[in-house]
Amino acid sequence: MIRRLPLVPTLIVAAAVAVMIGLGIWQLQRAGEKDALLARYSQAANLPPISYPTGPVADDQLPLFRHATGMCLKPTGKRTRPGQNRSGEPGFVQIVECRTGLEGPGMAVELGWSKNPNPQVTWPGGPVSGIIGPDQKMRMRLVAATAPAGLEPSASPSPASIPNNHRSYAVQWFLFAVIATVIYLLAVRQRQKRKQPAE
DSSP, X not given: OOOOOOHHHHHXXXXXXXXXXXXXXXXXXHHHHHHHHHHHHHHHTTSOOEEOOOSOXXXXXXXXXXXXXXXXXXXXXXEEEEEEBTTOOEEEEEEEEEEOSSSSOOEEEEEEEESSXXXXXXXXXXXXXXXXXXXXXXXXXXXXXXXXXXXXOBOOOOGGXXXXXXXXXXXXXXXXXXXHHHHHHHHHHHHHHHHTTTO
């Protein structure tokens, strides 16, 4: 039986457990926010097409998964990333960065897919239609609906590719809090048992 808990260690453990519980609650709140965001993304496919943004856009206003059209005035860079075609085959997607005007963030266009990471593709730019997907470098890119010669169309971006792990993170934090509490109480109990013969 636990008689009296040591003050300082108990306060430290209690503070740590409170932080863990707070983090768990915060993750639950984030899960609700993510649910709302994913619901908005799921509805985006049914909205009318837009022009690809040519100016800065706030993170919470990115028009991801919207049908859009854009104009690549001049390709300025090229990169390759792992990706899939519309049949789900793994390979590489070819992304071209474009100038869209004198100012603005420019535009990234995912031209298409290939099994070869370095296909011989020449694309001078021009009008592009497709769906806006996320991009690690430029935050969003226009995934072209059709591909130039030498490439196949890439898989269309989907909200299903964005995970919502916040509830599992919340469960983990709550479990950490329970485990920390149990371990501390067992440690105190063992300490008191060792003290009993001396008393």
